[in-house]
Amino acid sequence: MIKFKRIIFICVVVLVHSCGSMALSSYEMSPSHHEPFDVTNNLEIEVLLVEEVSYDSNAINVDYEIKNNSNELFKPDFGKFKVFFSIFTQDGREIGHYKNLYKQIAPNSSIILSEKINLSVYRYKTIKARILVE
Amino acid sequence: MSVFIAWGQNPKQKSVDYYSWNYPLVKSISRNIGFSVDEEPLPVRAAIFYRNGEEVDFLEGRNVKTTISSSFVNDLDLWSYKTVPFDKADVRVYFVPQPTVFKVIGYKEKRGVNGDEDRYTGQLKMLRSLKIEVKDTQNNMLYETVLEDVNELHSISAFENQSIKTEQKAIDLMKAHFLENPEKYFARAGGSLSGPLYYKMIVHLQDVLDVRRKKSTLYLYSYNKKKGYDFSELQNSIDQLVNLADIDPGPHYQSLLEDRLLPKIDFWRTQVTKYNKKDKKERKIVWGLLANISGAYYALGENEKALEVYKEIEQLNYRASYTYLKDMPLEQISKKENFFGEGKDQTTGAPPNFKGSHNPSYVFYQNTGARLLGVNEAMRSKADLQKNEEKALVLYKLLSHYEYLAELKRLSKKFNDKGDVNVGFEETDAYFVEVFNREIKESEEIKYLDLSVLEDKEKILVTKISQELIDFYEVYDKEISLNKTISSDSEELKRLFDKRMVILSKLFLDEKYEKRELDNSIVQLTDLMLTVNNETIRQLPLLELLLDELSSENKLRYTDNPRLFKQLFKRYQKTYVLLFVGETTIKKYLHHSAINGIKEELNDYYRFYRADFDEVESKYKNLHNEARVVKILSTFIK
Numbered sequence: 072m073i074k075f076k077r078i079i080f081i082c083v084v085v086l087v088h089s090c091g092s093m094a095l096s097s098y099e100m101s102p103s104h105h106e107p108f109d110v111t112n113n114l115e116i117e118v119l120l121v122e123e124v125s126y127d128s129n130a131i132n133v134d135y136e137i138k139n140n141s142n143e144l145f146k147p148d149f150g151k152f153k154v155f156f157s158i159f160t161q162d163g164r165e166i167g168h169y170k171n172l173y174k175q176i177a178p179n180s181s182i183i184l185s186e187k188i189n190l191s192v193y194r195y196k197t198i199k200a201r202i203l204v205e
Numbered sequence: 206m207s208v209f210i211a212w213g214q215n216p217k218q219k220s221v222d223y224y225s226w227n228y229p230l231v232k233s234i235s236r237n238i239g240f241s242v243d244e245e246p247l248p249v250r251a252a253i254f255y256r257n258g259e260e261v262d263f264l265e266g267r268n269v270k271t272t273i274s275s276s277f278v279n280d281l282d283l284w285s286y287k288t289v290p291f292d293k294a295d296v297r298v299y300f301v302p303q304p305t306v307f308k309v310i311g312y313k314e315k316r317g318v319n320g321d322e323d324r325y326t327g328q329l330k331m332l333r334s335l336k337i338e339v340k341d342t343q344n345n346m347l348y349e350t351v352l353e354d355v356n357e358l359h360s361i362s363a364f365e366n367q368s369i370k371t372e373q374k375a376i377d378l379m380k381a382h383f384l385e386n387p388e389k390y391f392a393r394a395g396g397s398l399s400g401p402l403y404y405k406m407i408v409h410l411q412d413v414l415d416v417r418r419k420k421s422t423l424y425l426y427s428y429n430k431k432k433g434y435d436f437s438e439l440q441n442s443i444d445q446l447v448n449l450a451d452i453d454p455g456p457h458y459q460s461l462l463e464d465r466l467l468p469k470i471d472f473w474r475t476q477v478t479k480y481n482k483k484d485k486k487e488r489k490i491v492w493g494l495l496a497n498i499s500g501a502y503y504a505l506g507e508n509e510k511a512l513e514v515y516k517e518i519e520q521l522n523y524r525a526s527y528t529y530l531k532d533m534p535l536e537q538i539s540k541k542e543n544f545f546g547e548g549k550d551q552t553t554g555a556p557p558n559f560k561g562s563h564n565p566s567y568v569f570y571q572n573t574g575a576r577l578l579g580v581n582e583a584m585r586s587k588a589d590l591q592k593n594e595e596k597a598l599v600l601y602k603l604l605s606h607y608e609y610l611a612e613l614k615r616l617s618k619k620f621n622d623k624g625d626v627n628v629g630f631e632e633t634d635a636y637f638v639e640v641f642n643r644e645i646k647e648s649e650e651i652k653y654l655d656l657s658v659l660e661d662k663e664k665i666l667v668t669k670i671s672q673e674l675i676d677f678y679e680v681y682d683k684e685i686s687l688n689k690t691i692s693s694d695s696e697e698l699k700r701l702f703d704k705r706m707v708i709l710s711k712l713f714l715d716e717k718y719e720k721r722e723l724d725n726s727i728v729q730l731t732d733l734m735l736t737v738n739n740e741t742i743r744q745l746p747l748l749e750l751l752l753d754e755l756s757s758e759n760k761l762r763y764t765d766n767p768r769l770f771k772q773l774f775k776r777y778q779k780t781y782v783l784l785f786v787g788e789t790t791i792k793k794y795l796h797h798s799a800i801n802g803i804k805e806e807l808n809d810y811y812r813f814y815r816a817d818f819d820e821v822e823s824k825y826k827n828l829h830n831e832a833r834v835v836k837i838l839s840t841f842i843k
Contacts, residue, residue, distance in 0.1 A: 169672050
């Protein structure tokens with residue numbers, strides 16, 4: 072049993088090591104990674120459509136578009152980019168909603184995404200969206 | 206024997222307490238008053254005070270601060286002024302404590318067989334003083350005084366079993382005693398003003414500023430039994446008047462006084478006619494009756510009538526030295542005229558407009574030094590304070606659920622047995638699962654908190670935390686709920702999904718890492734929002750939530766699960782101790798006036814902390830008060 076565990080351990084060490092070297096080699100191979108993607112100038116977010124979802128609980132369905140205005144491929148690191156929605160309700164409340172952005176966007180093109188946001192007892196009035204980098 | 210008879214005829218004086226009007230020295234220019242307390246630390250010194258007036262300092266201590274608790278406005282309880290924030294006040298009272306002095310003196314006294322031997326006693330006295338200035342808005346002085354209080358701390362009257370013969374020796378001995386441990390004495394200087402000087406301050410200010418009723422004494426005269434005379438009715442009429450100060454001196458006091466005194470005046474008047482003023486013995490009785498009538502008129506505030514009666518008393522030519530019967534009404538008349546102007550009487554029957562309505566939080570503190578929170582909050586704009594409260598509410602909701610869910614998860618091990626299973630639990634406590642399910646549902650409210658009052662960074666953090674917090678505990682909630690009995694197919698299906706989700710989360714998510722991230726976000730957020738941020742202050746919301754859980758009728762019940770109830774009650778007690786007792790107390794960050802402002806709120810927490818488990822359901826119901834925790838927390842908001 073101990074022997075078996077040791078074999079697994081060695082396998083894991085070899086695997087981790089090779090992954091590390093792979094990451095390192097790919098890093099060296101693509102010089103564009105030295106300059107991080109300029110989100111503020113190149114990414115644009117726009118809410119296209121907000122629909123109230125009435126059949127379920129009180130929620131809204133938000134369709135939004137993210138444009139990549141640069142000539143580079145936008146390739147988000149895991150957990151680094153988020154879309155932040157501020158939903159303003161009819162009684163003056165501001166509710167926040169937070170969504171991970173993990174889709175790649177080709178140069179000079181855009182993608183359309185959809186997000187369902189629950190609003191509990193509050194009534195939707197307007198919405199704002201923006202992209203956050205952590 | 207004749208001495209006894211003469212004694213028996215003499216009127217016997219008896220005193221009755223009542224409330225008379227006080228006419229103050231300072232004329233009122235407005236009804237708004239404000240108070241300012243200077244908390245500048247002052248040097249303490251010790252000095253020798255010689256009998257010839259010479260004064261020699263011999264030691265100086267470090268600077269100390271004298272404070273005055275803001276609750277003094279309640280003790281002062283002015284009737285004719287309303288306490289307002291200092292910057293809005295037309296009459297401004299400044300309290301400026303003066304440096305404390307330790308006086309060493311050689312007190313001289315004559316003793317010996319013939320009283321011809323000079324002896325000295327070395328005395329150590331502490332002199333505390335307080336300057337009071339009353340000014341108008343243009344800084345014109347309306348009144349000023351310095352109140353002092355001397356407290357004898359130590360005395361030495363003998364040296365080597367001999368009396369002390371010279372002043373210098375007495376002083377030297379006392380000085381040496383003082384220098385043995387000066388810190389012991391210096392430690393008594395400063396601190397919160399209390400004792401005689403505090404009460405002097407209260408009474409003095411009431412006298413000088415306020416049109417109010419104050420306790421006074423009415424002297425009445427009665428007679429012992431005497432042959433040929435029946436004084437029993439007269440005696441009764443006086444005995445009935447014992448309790449004039451027991452009634453609250455409110456707006457109805459004057460009519461109550463009239464109801465009690467006017468019939469007596471009429472009665473004494475009829476009695477006067479029964480006796481012969483010329484008769485040497487009966488003259489004394491008439492004198493007593495007239496003195497009663499005059500005194501009663503004075504007590505009613507009818508000073509002119511009291512003086513008229515005094516004219517009759519003068520004609521009797523008896524006890525001419527009892528001029529108080531004339532002096533007191535005259536003094537009242539002049540005081541009243543000085544205050545209201547001639548011929549105007551605005552007090553009789555005047556209601557005590559502002560009695561019992563004073564707000565201690567309006568007291569303004571200057572030179573508070575160290576950065577203590579919650580001082581002079583009343584000077585801040587209302588919008589500002591409200592914004593802080595709204596921010597505090599967001600923080601309260603977020604932190605309370607964050608801490609409570611963590612606490613429930615910690616307790617989960619005691620109630621649910623994991624056994625050998627990889628997913629779910631071998632055994633779960635149904636009541637615990639119910640409580641956890643409910644808390645998960647209730648914690649959903651943090652997803653919909655109003656972020657409009659927050660800064661940009663705070664908004665993002667609050668949203669991030671609330672989503673991650675719920676995601677994190679939802680998985681656990683699903684896991685402990687897997688053992689629930691199932692009654693329908695849809696529930697069976699849901700359980701299957703839940704089980705799949707639990708397995709997937711276990712595979713792909715690192716629980717410890719997630720929790721650590723959550724904790725970090727909480728610290729980041731509280732760093733942004735709170736002036737003081739530590740483990741202790743972050744527990745305050747939990748205290749309120751536990752109080753809600755333990756005392757509200759529709760939440761936890763002792764009888765349903767005593768073990769869980771006890772565990773959470775213990776947590777409440779621990780949290781209370783952490784927050785308000787001992788070294789970690791959050792009170793150390795607050796100015797004393799701020800602590801005074803939340804005294805009642807803290808008292809509720811304390812009462813529950815001292816409660817017994819089994820009594821909670823019957824005696825301590827529905828103690829939850831969101832406004833309370835928001836008020837305390839808002840003091841710490843940036």
